[in-house]
Amino acid sequence: MKFLHTSDWHLGRQFHNVSLLDDQKAILEQIIEYLASSPVDALVIAGDIYDRSVPPTAAIELMNQFVRRVCGELAVPIILIPGNHDGAERLGFGSEQMKNAGLHILSNFSDMLTPVELDTDVGKVRFYGMPYNDPELVRHHFKQPVATHDEAHQLLCRTIVETFESDAKNVLLCHCFVDGAIESESERPLSIGGSDRVSHEHFTPFDYVALGHLHQPQKKGEDYIRYSGSLMKYSFSEQHQKKGMTLVEMDEAGFHTATHIDLIAPHEMRIIEGELDEIIAQGKTDPKSHDYLLVRLMDKHAILNPMEKLRAVYPNVLHLEKPGMLIGVEQQMSAAKLARSEVDMFRDFFCEAQDSELSDAQEKAITDIVKQLSEQ
Amino acid sequence: MKFLHTSDWHLGRQFHNVSLLDDQKAILEQIIEYLASSPVDALVIAGDIYDRSVPPTAAIELMNQFVRRVCGELAVPIILIPGNHDGAERLGFGSEQMKNAGLHILSNFSDMLTPVELDTDVGKVRFYGMPYNDPELVRHHFKQPVATHDEAHQLLCRTIVETFESDAKNVLLCHCFVDGAIESESERPLSIGGSDRVSHEHFTPFDYVALGHLHQPQKKGEDYIRYSGSLMKYSFSEQHQKKGMTLVEMDEAGFHTATHIDLIAPHEMRIIEGELDEIIAQGKTDPKSHDYLLVRLMDKHAILNPMEKLRAVYPNVLHLEKPGMLIGVEQQMSAAKLARSEVDMFRDFFCEAQDSELSDAQEKAITDIVKQLSEQ
Structure with missing residues (x-):
């Protein structure tokens, strides 16, 4: 059982007044080529599909073409969550209607508790998507005294873990800042003064945690708690980072390996x-x-x-x-x-x-x- | 065979600085009640679903809930086209993925030539959707010398008619201003000086033409070429218009009857x-x-x-x-x-x-x- 973990696409981003859309298109083409030659069970995007909640039309069209080719022609399911740059409700329109066609947009707490279940060669694998959320939203929805990102994620993880089934493996998609991980200059802070940090320990019950938000590929705490990093470099501070996606392999016991697959931007x-x-x-x-x-x-x-x-x-x-x-x-x-x-x-x-x-x-x-x- | 023809919902519209969203929600509720008690083969929306190309999040959520209940719970297919107020590409995201779940968004020329085909008690009925388009777009896409709305619609209708199949009945969704029809104050002009008028004669090859754009329910030229009118009144000039939807019944021979069904706004x-x-x-x-x-x-x-x-x-x-x-x-x-x-x-x-x-x-x-x- 294999799947690709990616995050932080930021489609439609401008960099010093230059549109990066053509570069992004070329990189998405590489992902499609990879998928065409090396079939996987799913493609995961851990948030920040677009660069802002109302993305430019051209970015929506690019994403639409990508989805058509991956879900349609290649029949690879896409599972994604909104990040802090995305507009969750806007992104979530029609998600109910899209899921049977293989596009799974998990954009609210109800979606979060309804995992995407794949039957694979190592048995049932369930993908839970925790859309990006700030503590205020979690406090309001769950009526629990939640003050920090850490407390919010603790509560959300516990709530998800309660729905685990004994015969399934569990993957989590999450868009957050894990404490101690390395920042780049192109991330938009989730909050001021470090109160956005989340302990990796909430995530240990999962077989794999596909993180988004930080743009440098890295693991945190455990081999199976990882940031894939962004689609491409979005600041000069990232000049030495190797951008790409993470190929995750699972076996009967759960997490097996994570391998970095390079994605090469047309312009360095x-x-x-x-x-x-x-x-x-x-x-x-x-x-x-x-x-x-x-x-x-x-x-x-x-x-x-x-x-x-x-x-x-x-x-x-x-x-x-x-x-x-x-x-x-x-x-x-x-x-x-x-x-x-x-x-x-x-x-x-x-x-x-x-x-x-x-x-x-x-x-x-x-x-x-x-x-x-x-x-x- | 029956379907409901509606148009010009303008979800998210403001009227003299008052949001009409709660009124719109109440009216959508009436449509759902009607569908639940009087099953039809399809619900048609002939453009202007939203009031602008980037609609407010609350309007998207309202539409999303409506779609979930109608396509999901009631299993009634929805067929829609963007109008001049909608953003076609934005509205069209994921349309490929949604159609098997019964939500058919026909938002470009390729969709226009791929009708939604329903098998009904009177045989095959094909719904063609002509998204709103100005002459410039048509000229550019078809590389034909098209200068006016009338010429554009003539060309588009001819192009569609070439794809007719002899054993099917054909319904067209179209968002335009048919010459001689009655305006209201709440429509946004398609162009200046009357050059937006389209002859109804281009539409005669169809069994039914579900028009959108003009807010007053009316037929034009033939009994089967009709505006359903807008979801509700959007200007005081419409105070005496009866708003609602048109129930269209087809038989073996094609168009049978069109009946106005009232929709009552909570606030007149x-x-x-x-x-x-x-x-x-x-x-x-x-x-x-x-x-x-x-x-x-x-x-x-x-x-x-x-x-x-x-x-x-x-x-x-x-x-x-x-x-x-x-x-x-x-x-x-x-x-x-x-x-x-x-x-x-x-x-x-x-x-x-x-x-x-x-x-x-x-x-x-x-x-x-x-x-x-x-x-x-």
């Missing part, structure tokens, strides 16, 4: 550091020059139109930092010493604009002008 | 005309004092806080007009004669506020003050 998201000239030189032969880039220019002098120059070789530079132009604290230089004079700035500008140095006469002329102006 | 929408005192007196014993009202005050003098006074007996006065305070053109009186002086206005105000007339001394005092002020 990475950070390049160096001086302008060396970056441009390297860009001319860089086979991955279309990647989404954050460039950190280390040059110490002012540069005219650096973005334009960089984009001539790296068209998708999305963000530019100039730490070389800032006063380095570690350098312990006095501000006075570092401050660049008007003449220095003009010299940099001239050099950039004319591609040649100021002659002595020119330097004298500009110095005189600056002097006159400052004395006025 | 009506206009009351008269002087304030008589309206208030009547309101005290009016059994339908909670209706949504437009009040036309015919009083000729200024009135203090008329809305407050009216709402003491008619809590849902939503709009107030004061034609009695306007200059009647037909009266042919000179503006000078009609203009009310400051003293006249004060006299009205005093009378309203104190519930007594000005004494002669008081009238003299105010006249003197006004005179002094006007001479300053």
Whole structure:
């Protein structure tokens, strides 16, 4: 028995004003190819299908095509829960009508207690989906004194465990922040000040826990309590994370193995550091020059139109930092010493604009002008 | 063979800042009761399910509950098309997955040519859904020189008719403005200047045409080309329209009868005309004092806080007009004669506020003050 665990698709996300929809489409294509060549019993999405509760129409269409091909053509059931970015009621429309066609959207507490049951070669496997919820919702629905995310998840897990059947294996889909797990910059906090943390211990009664919310693939506490990580990188801080999905294998005893399957984005998201000239030189032969880039220019002098120059070789530079132009604290230089004079700035500008140095006469002329102006 | 034809639900609509969702819910309840006691082969909604392309969550939930009860509990198939108020792609999510559960959302040209086929006691009946579309969309999709709504519908009807099968009866769902039909104030124009009109003659090859868009129930051209009208009144101009649904009966020969079935809104929408005192007196014993009202005050003098006074007996006065305070053109009186002086206005105000007339001394005092002020 095998299934694929994914999460945090964020379909429709923009990154520095660039739509990632084409990249997301290419990655979904990889998932479809995988499913076509390596059949599994189910595909699981642990929340944040879309990037916001009212997603753009194009994102809905992309998801619709994916569902048609996976549930329809490949006959692989999809089981999903809304995350904190999704609108649960909006996503849940028609879920009752879709489930017989293999699309299982578990979007409320009633769905949570009605697991999707699959008959597999290792017997009955039940998938419980705990839609994303904050403590307030849980307190209100269950009329229990629940104040924190941790207490909410404890209560919800206990409520689910009461419905376990002795002959079935149990998988949980859950969108939350497990205490001690590693954050990335692209997650939207669930609450302020760390009160969103949930102990992994509530999850130990399950055979496998398919987590969503954190964008880095990781396990927490037990081998069978895992984040698959997001579909692709959604911040430069994730440049070294390997994105993909988790192939989970179960045997008669329950959880067997979890294997990371790479998903490769058409554009990598990475950070390049160096001086302008060396970056441009390297860009001319860089086979991955279309990647989404954050460039950190280390040059110490002012540069005219650096973005334009960089984009001539790296068209998708999305963000530019100039730490070389800032006063380095570690350098312990006095501000006075570092401050660049008007003449220095003009010299940099001239050099950039004319591609040649100021002659002595020119330097004298500009110095005189600056002097006159400052004395006025 | 019978089916119910409805249209223009506009779930989530606001009327003069009042949400109509509770009224809509009560009316949907009447549809469910009807279906439970008088089984039909299908329920048809000819567009404008929601009031806008991104409907409020509560409207989606209401629709979801309705679908669950009708398709699920009562096992009556629902066949619907998006109207000009709906977002076709948004509404169409998961339609592939829903159809086997009896919810048929026909939201694009491919769906249009894939009719919903029902086996009934009079043989095969095929329901074609033509989602709302403007000429630009049709021109683009079919690569045909289509400039007007009329040409677009002619092309679409011809395209559908080519797929007819000789042994089936054909029903069309269509959201458009049939030439010569009667408008109401609550429809959003499809285009400016009458170019949105479509000839009913394109529709004659069908056995029945379930139209949506116009809010008044009516037939156009043939007995079998009909608007069911909207779910409820959405403007005061519709106060005398009987809202409801159309029960269509087919026999071996095709269309048999169309019968209007009333749907009763909890709050009527009506206009009351008269002087304030008589309206208030009547309101005290009016059994339908909670209706949504437009009040036309015919009083000729200024009135203090008329809305407050009216709402003491008619809590849902939503709009107030004061034609009695306007200059009647037909009266042919000179503006000078009609203009009310400051003293006249004060006299009205005093009378309203104190519930007594000005004494002669008081009238003299105010006249003197006004005179002094006007001479300053």
